[in-house]
Amino acid sequence: MMGRRLLLLVAVLMGLTALAASIAPRDTGTDEPSTPPGRPGTVVEPSTTPELEPAAPAPTEGDVVEETLSAAEGASPVRVRARPGQTVKLEIRGGETLFDEVALAGLDRVEAIAPEAPAHFEIYMDQPGRFEIRLVEADRRLGELLVRE
16 A cells, blocks of 8 residues: 555656656757747847946055044044045054953944054045044043045
């Protein structure tokens, strides 16, 4: 009884496989362009690759803004100014006992800071905005990065 059911199952599966193979499109092996389904006689032309715009030139010395900030207790907040298209290099030095993280709000950048290891950021500014520079754990504002035309 069990053997007959197994044979019947195998026969049904073989029939379904044969049906699927007969419906599937065949590769003719020719290099002729194919026609899209539903549009007989229309030849599909290969699309051309769009031309890319030339890359922006590498930044020169005038396109880089470098600033060093202090994260020591009692240091006043600093405003760093830049224009879109400039690269901003920030170095934030900590105090003798400072172990924290520096975050640039709105830019999703975070770097660790320690007494002998300042935090370094190098960011290409492609959009205007005001981005706050903060110590994460101490929840202290160190300054802001202002990008304007």
